[in-house]
Amino acid sequence: MKIIPWRETWLTESVQLWNQEIGADFPMRTELFKQNSLQDENVCHISSGVAVTDDDQVVGFIVAKRWHETLDVDMSDTTGWIQTLVVATKMQGQGIGGKLLRHAERGLQAGGAKQILLGRDPYHYFPGIPSQYEQVRNWFEQQGYVYQGVEHDLIRTYEGEENRSLPQIEGVEFSLLKREDKDEFFAFLHRCFPGRWEYEAWHYFNKGGTGREFVVLKKGGRIIGFCRINDGDSPFIAQNVYWSPLFSEELGGAGPLGVDAKERGKGYGLAIVEAGIAFLRQRGVKRIVIDWTGLVDFYKKLGYDIWKSYSSYKKEV
Numbered sequence: 248m249k250i251i252p253w254r255e256t257w258l259t260e261s262v263q264l265w266n267q268e269i270g271a272d273f274p275m276r277t278e279l280f281k282q283n284s285l286q287d288e289n290v291c292h293i294s295s296g297v298a299v300t301d302d303d304q305v306v307g308f309i310v311a312k313r314w315h316e317t318l319d320v321d322m323s324d325t326t327g328w329i330q331t332l333v334v335a336t337k338m339q340g341q342g343i344g345g346k347l348l349r350h351a352e353r354g355l356q357a358g359g360a361k362q363i364l365l366g367r368d369p370y371h372y373f374p375g376i377p378s379q380y381e382q383v384r385n386w387f388e389q390q391g392y393v394y395q396g397v398e399h400d401l402i403r404t405y406e407g408e409e410n411r412s413l414p415q416i417e418g419v420e421f422s423l424l425k426r427e428d429k430d431e432f433f434a435f436l437h438r439c440f441p442g443r444w445e446y447e448a449w450h451y452f453n454k455g456g457t458g459r460e461f462v463v464l465k466k467g468g469r470i471i472g473f474c475r476i477n478d479g480d481s482p483f484i485a486q487n488v489y490w491s492p493l494f495s496e497e498l499g500g501a502g503p504l505g506v507d508a509k510e511r512g513k514g515y516g517l518a519i520v521e522a523g524i525a526f527l528r529q530r531g532v533k534r535i536v537i538d539w540t541g542l543v544d545f546y547k548k549l550g551y552d553i554w555k556s557y558s559s560y561k562k563e564v
Contacts, residue, residue, distance in 0.1 A: 248343060250350055253295035253310065255285050260305040261297070261333075268333055272377065274492040279484045283370040284310045284330060291315075291327070294354030298334070298343050307334035307343045311351040312368045313358050318449060321442040327355030327564075328368030348390060356564045365392060365560040369446065372489065374398040374539040375557035384558055395559040400487070401537040401546050402554035411528040414518040419466045421522035424458035428470065432463065435470045440505050447475075454482045462523045464506065464515055472506035472515050474523035478532055487538040499532035502540065517548060524549070 258281060265275040284290065289312040298307035310330040314322050329351060334344045355363055365387065366373040375398055376384050388394070413421050424432055429452065436445040451460065460481055464472035477485035477500040487500025501523045506515045520537075527535055536554065537546055543553060 248298055248300055248306065248338075248341075248346075250296040250298055250346060253290070253292050253297060253308070255281070257297045257305060257308070258285065261308050264305055264308065264335060265331075265333055268336060269377075269380075272379070273372070273490055276484070276492065279489060282484060283372060287312065287368075287370040289313060289315050289328075289369050290330075291351075291354060291358065294327070294351045294358070296347060296350050298338075298347055306338040307332075307347055309333075309347040309351050311355055313355055313360060314369075318446060320446045320449070322369070322446060325359055325361040327352075327358070327360030327363040328371075329363060329365050330368045330370075331372060344386070345390070352562075352564060360564060363392075363562045363564055366557070367559070369443075371486065373557050375559035378556040378558050384560075387560055390562075392560040392562045395561050396541070398539050398541055398557045398559060399543060399553045400555040400557075401540065401543070401551040402534065403549070403551045404534045405528060406533075409528075410521070410524050413525050414521045416514070416518055419464055419471075419515065419518075421462060421464055421519065423526065424461040424463050424473075426458055428463065429458065431470055432461065432473070435473070435507070439507050444503055444505065451482065456482045460485075462519060462526060464519050464522070466510065471510045472504070472519045474501060474504040474519040476501050476523040476527050478527060478530060487536045490536075494534060496534065497532055499527040499530075499535045500538065501527065501535055502537045517545070520546075520549060 262275050262277050262280050291311045291313045294311035295309055297305055299305055309332045312328040312330055314324045332344060332347060352363060366375050376387065436448055460476055462474045462476060463470050477488050479497050485500055487502060488498045491498035501520060504516065504519050524535060537551055
């Protein structure tokens with residue numbers, strides 16, 4: 248067995264291995280894998296790799312990331328991410344996973360990483376280890392990774408015409424983001440939510456987004472809140488619809504959301520989510536996922552239940 252460089256040459260074999268091992272829970276599409284694990288500028292190629300046998304059969308791979316972009320957003324350049332590590336079941340117990348992980352850790356540390364997170368990367372698949380994979384969690388703990396908590400994906404299925412109306416609150420209005428409000432929207436994100444959400448919005452517009460995936464809350468004509476929504480017509484595959492192949496009908500997604508700190512405590516947070524759901528429902532979406540959240544009780548008010556859970560891990564290096 249040898250570890251060779253991470254290249255698009257191994258795209259088909261890597262997707263096949265993913266689906267062979269965890270595709271029943273997280274069905275991988277070639278388009279999604281290419282988007283998240285090859286085209287993301289933050290893929291750290293010296294830290295990523297493919298494990299192949301002497302006859303070039305792919306039996307494992309690891310994708311690691313480190314911040315490489317030059318965007319003016321608040322993203323840590325001392326954090327490394329292990330996006331995914333997959334080893335064929337028939338080859339487990341032979342030290343392949345350990346070799347791949349050490350290969351990634353050495354590369355990330357050489358690049359300046361002070362901590363390594365499992366998942367949570369730009370263009371991530373998971374915010375941690377899927378909680379049903381207990382053996383995987385135990386293995387990473389043996390490698391020095393420390394449990395940090397749990398995150399959830401939530402889901403709800405709608406019937407008939409329910410939840411198609413926008414909330415009515417005096418003094419505020421909900422709408423889809425208009426092109427002419429783009430600059431104000433970025434100023435709002437930079438002021439109130441610098442970092443990942445600002446970064447994701449930049450990439451959204453850079454990939455041809457028109458604004459239909461952002462619901463904004465305005466007060467006095469000024470943006471004070473937002474909610475991201477996604478469906479099958481979004482300009483790229485967004486995180487809350489990653490696993491849509493599990494369903495026969497279209498899957499929609501809501502989140503993240505945020506309200507200006509000066510305007511909180513007035514019910515706007517729940518209302519902006521309701522508005523996002525209403526726009527998705529008006530598009531005919533019946534099943535909606537809210538991904539990567541710990542606010543289970545908050546979303547239960549809207550009828551959402553836990554669908555998938557993830558255990559968060561970190562290692563100081």
